[in-house]
Amino acid sequence: MGGYFLEMKSMVKRFPGTLALDQVAFNIRPGETLGLIGENGAGKSTLVNILGGAFSDYEGEILVEGKPARILTPTDARALGIVGIRQELSLFPNLNVARNIFLGNEPRKACGLLLDHDAMAREAGRLLASFGLDISPETPLDRLTVAQKQMVEIVRALSYNAKLIIMDEPTSSLTEKEVDILAGIMADLKARGVAIILITHKLNEILRFCERVFIFRDGRNAGVLEKGEFSRDRFIEGMVGRDLGAAFRRTRREVGEVLLEVENLGDGFLKNISFKVGTGEILGLAGAVGAGRTEIMGALFGLGKISYGRIRLGGKEISPPHPSFAMRAGLALVPEERKAHGVIQGMSVRDNLLLSSLGNAARWGFVRGGAASGIVADAVSALNIRIADQHQAIGSLSGGNQQKAVLAKWLAVKPRVLLLDDPTRGIDVGTKREIYGIIDRLANEGYAIILSSSELAEVLLLSDRVLVLYEGSVKAELDADGLTEEQVLALSHA
Amino acid sequence: MTGTKPAAGGLLKRAATSDSALAVFGIVVVSLVATAFGEHFLSFSNFESVVKSQSIIAVMAMGELLVIIPGGIDISIGATFGLAGSAAALSLGAGHSPLTAALIALACGAAVGLANGFFVAKLNIVPFIVTLGMMGIVRGLIFILTDAQSIYIDNPPFLAVDRIVVAWIPLPIWIAAAACIFMHILLSRSVLGGRAYAVGGDEEAARMLGVKTGRVKMFCYVVSGLAAAAAGLMSAAKVEAAYPRAGEGYEFEAIAAVIVGGASITGGKGSAPAAALGALFIGILKNAIIQMDISQYWQQTVNGFAVILVIMLSALISGRRR
Numbered sequence: 001m002g003g004y005f006l007e008m009k010s011m012v013k014r015f016p017g018t019l020a021l022d023q024v025a026f027n028i029r030p031g032e033t034l035g036l037i038g039e040n041g042a043g044k045s046t047l048v049n050i051l052g053g054a055f056s057d058y059e060g061e062i063l064v065e066g067k068p069a070r071i072l073t074p075t076d077a078r079a080l081g082i083v084g085i086r087q088e089l090s091l092f093p094n095l096n097v098a099r100n101i102f103l104g105n106e107p108r109k110a111c112g113l114l115l116d117h118d119a120m121a122r123e124a125g126r127l128l129a130s131f132g133l134d135i136s137p138e139t140p141l142d143r144l145t146v147a148q149k150q151m152v153e154i155v156r157a158l159s160y161n162a163k164l165i166i167m168d169e170p171t172s173s174l175t176e177k178e179v180d181i182l183a184g185i186m187a188d189l190k191a192r193g194v195a196i197i198l199i200t201h202k203l204n205e206i207l208r209f210c211e212r213v214f215i216f217r218d219g220r221n222a223g224v225l226e227k228g229e230f231s232r233d234r235f236i237e238g239m240v241g242r243d244l245g246a247a248f249r250r251t252r253r254e255v256g257e258v259l260l261e262v263e264n265l266g267d268g269f270l271k272n273i274s275f276k277v278g279t280g281e282i283l284g285l286a287g288a289v290g291a292g293r294t295e296i297m298g299a300l301f302g303l304g305k306i307s308y309g310r311i312r313l314g315g316k317e318i319s320p321p322h323p324s325f326a327m328r329a330g331l332a333l334v335p336e337e338r339k340a341h342g343v344i345q346g347m348s349v350r351d352n353l354l355l356s357s358l359g360n361a362a363r364w365g366f367v368r369g370g371a372a373s374g375i376v377a378d379a380v381s382a383l384n385i386r387i388a389d390q391h392q393a394i395g396s397l398s399g400g401n402q403q404k405a406v407l408a409k410w411l412a413v414k415p416r417v418l419l420l421d422d423p424t425r426g427i428d429v430g431t432k433r434e435i436y437g438i439i440d441r442l443a444n445e446g447y448a449i450i451l452s453s454s455e456l457a458e459v460l461l462l463s464d465r466v467l468v469l470y471e472g473s474v475k476a477e478l479d480a481d482g483l484t485e486e487q488v489l490a491l492s493h494a
Numbered sequence: 495m496t497g498t499k500p501a502a503g504g505l506l507k508r509a510a511t512s513d514s515a516l517a518v519f520g521i522v523v524v525s526l527v528a529t530a531f532g533e534h535f536l537s538f539s540n541f542e543s544v545v546k547s548q549s550i551i552a553v554m555a556m557g558e559l560l561v562i563i564p565g566g567i568d569i570s571i572g573a574t575f576g577l578a579g580s581a582a583a584l585s586l587g588a589g590h591s592p593l594t595a596a597l598i599a600l601a602c603g604a605a606v607g608l609a610n611g612f613f614v615a616k617l618n619i620v621p622f623i624v625t626l627g628m629m630g631i632v633r634g635l636i637f638i639l640t641d642a643q644s645i646y647i648d649n650p651p652f653l654a655v656d657r658i659v660v661a662w663i664p665l666p667i668w669i670a671a672a673a674c675i676f677m678h679i680l681l682s683r684s685v686l687g688g689r690a691y692a693v694g695g696d697e698e699a700a701r702m703l704g705v706k707t708g709r710v711k712m713f714c715y716v717v718s719g720l721a722a723a724a725a726g727l728m729s730a731a732k733v734e735a736a737y738p739r740a741g742e743g744y745e746f747e748a749i750a751a752v753i754v755g756g757a758s759i760t761g762g763k764g765s766a767p768a769a770a771l772g773a774l775f776i777g778i779l780k781n782a783i784i785q786m787d788i789s790q791y792w793q794q795t796v797n798g799f800a801v802i803l804v805i806m807l808s809a810l811i812s813g814r815r816r
Binding site: 074075078090091092093094095099103104105106108112113114115117 | 683684685686688689691692694695696698699700701702703704705762763
């Protein structure tokens with residue numbers, strides 16, 4: 001039909017071990033507000049990151065206003081009028097509003113050497129006022145609310161003639177009233193002919209703001225709906241149906257006595273979280289990015305400060321939690337960011353495995369080499385970690401084998417409760433299946449397991465029960481038997 | 495009138511949270527203590543001599559400030575200071591005019607800064623490591639160039655830099671004042687200075703907005719090298735000699751001055767007048783120790799302690815911002 005501001009055809013983007021975008025098509029018209037939805041990991045972020053100039057190694061064709069375009073750097077994107085407003089804003093808290101708006105593009109005087117503060121304040125004031133924003137250009141940025149900062153970022157985008165603004169979960173930290181202001185600004189942008197891509201897990205917002213929606217699934221297009229075809233059911237229908245590649249069946253097992261009891265737990269973000277996990281049970285945590293999955297794991301392990309609530313392990317109170325205390329009590333956390341928290345890249349497999357259990361191999365404070373080798377060998381064979389030598393650097397292993405090493409490290413301390421945060425992230429399908437098998441076996445051996453995953457299908461595959469989270473609180477607690485992705489998504493995407 | 499009251503409160507609050515507040519507070523406290531316990535602290539001649547000797551540190555601090563604002567650090571300035579003095583003394587000895595000698599010294603400073611900037615901005619090496627290495631390289635160069643000998647300077651026009659008095663005020667103080675005003679304008683009015691704050695605030699975001707962050711940092715290190723060289727010249731004129739160990743430990747004083755002047759060691763925050771007051775604070779502290787007949791050996795210990803104390807105070811005042 002033509003008339004698109006932006007068209008993308010046959011987009012392909014590979015990451016080591018995964019195909020993040022597979023022959024994806026995308027387009028948006030000038031002045032159009034378009035929704036982009038899909039489960040976590042469906043490829044939304046990858047697509048907008050390409051648009052923002054974050055990658056230079058993608059395949060496919062991009063047309064901007066009908067002309068072929070190559071976006072390799074953030075500067076390229078900006079030159080084409082494409083601007084992303086991210087969840088973590090890229091503003092300067094140490095500068096005032098006007099300086100933030102014009103950074104990199106400052107009005108100047110004296111042969112371009114000096115800043116023209118007057119012109120900057122005047123222009124910024126004009127731009128802010130044209131959106132009806134009551135913010136003084138001289139205000140230091142760190143005095144603004146999150147919503148106001150977001151507005152400043154939008155105004156900045158317009159100061160260099162943005163034609164396409166990408167908003168990634170823009171309402172995640174806004175109050176309802178602030179969302180209304182944002183809605184006004186979006187309408188204003190539309191009137192100016194600016195196209196908007198709205199990424200959100202709140203389907204209400206798609207219904208409210210968008211004229212068209214693209215649905216992604218597993219890095220592929222899963223449908224485009226026009227306004228007339230919009231309904232929550234159709235959105236969800238498009239999003240579900242990820243294929244995990246192989247038929248894995250979890251073992252049916254009897255859940256034993258309650259081991260971990262969480263009662264009314266909360267902090268700045270989490271609200272009144274309560275649940276119980278028994279021995280031999282896998283409790284799955286489902287929810288969109290930012291719903292509180294990682295935060296719950298962190299709170300249980302004592303990584304953050306909890307403001308209220310109690311945690312009991314085997315009937316013994318362990319709140320307020322603290323990592324070393326949690327470990328001694330029998331909690332082990334396999335964190336989300338494997339590279340950052342799970343393993344120490346420069347060290348050998350052996351040293352990594354022994355990190356948490358050195359005490360078991362030591363006598364009078366000295367490590368006994370033989371005992372240590374025994375612990376490591378046991379762990380390696382129990383989890384089928386493929387290594388040539390205990391002294392091999394852990395960084396040289398594949399992601400899957402590293403993840404198994406992280407698991408082994410924690411199993412060596414003989415915990416009773418395992419907290420697994422996205423344990424198969426960035427791992428190839430074959431190893432994923434192997435890790436599913438290990439997790440299932442561990443539950444059969446009597447561990448209580450809390451499993452979180454960015455892939456909903458994985459949670460449903462492994463769990464006995466599922467806790468659905470939404471914006472820091474428990475939306476529902478469901479038996480995993482016969483539970484479908486549709487049912488969970490309907491709860492986790494309001 | 496009720497309308498004026500909140501304004502006055504606002505002013506007080508602004509004064510208490512301004513960059514200069516700590517330095518001013520420190521100066522007042524140390525002065526009171528020194529006046530109470532020292533004999534000759536409160537006199538015009540003593541104050542003038544403190545300001546004059548600290549003007550050298552203040553000039554270095556201006557350069558250091560410009561490096562710290564975009565999130566860097568330069569600990570090679572003490573060595574650069576020494577190099578400039580030796581280079582000038584050697585040039586004078588070779589028969590060059592004082593002006594040529596000074597330009598050669600400044601060029602040495604700029605070259606050291608350029609090298610620092612290259613390693614930091616182009617090769618992405620941590621500033622602390624780069625300038626730590628540079629400190630050793632430059633100090634070694636001084637020993638090689640001078641054969642580890644002190645060189646005495648007897649060139650009257652060169653020495654005059656320290657002696658001339660303009661409008662009742664010694665020239666070094668004028669130089670420090672000019673450096674402070676220049677840096678203040680650079681930081682608050684110039685495009686480059688503004689971008690230095692942005693790089694210190696969020697380097698990645700600045701890059702995304704098209705700011706050439708490498709070029710900004712490069713410029714800052716060159717200015718820091720120049721400032722250290724200028725200070726080295728001022729000091730050589732004052733002591734009538736270039737010592738191979740000149741400037742050792744001065745990087746500590748300059749960094750302390752900048753931090754006491756409210757700058758953030760992680761970048762993004764700082765002001766020139768406040769850093770100058772920070773240098774004055776360090777000077778008054780040193781002087782107070784002498785005036786109170788405390789052993790000079792205590793000087794560095796007290797200095798270090800005072801810096802930590804001041805930073806603790808600033809953390810308490812701005813406590814809410816983490």
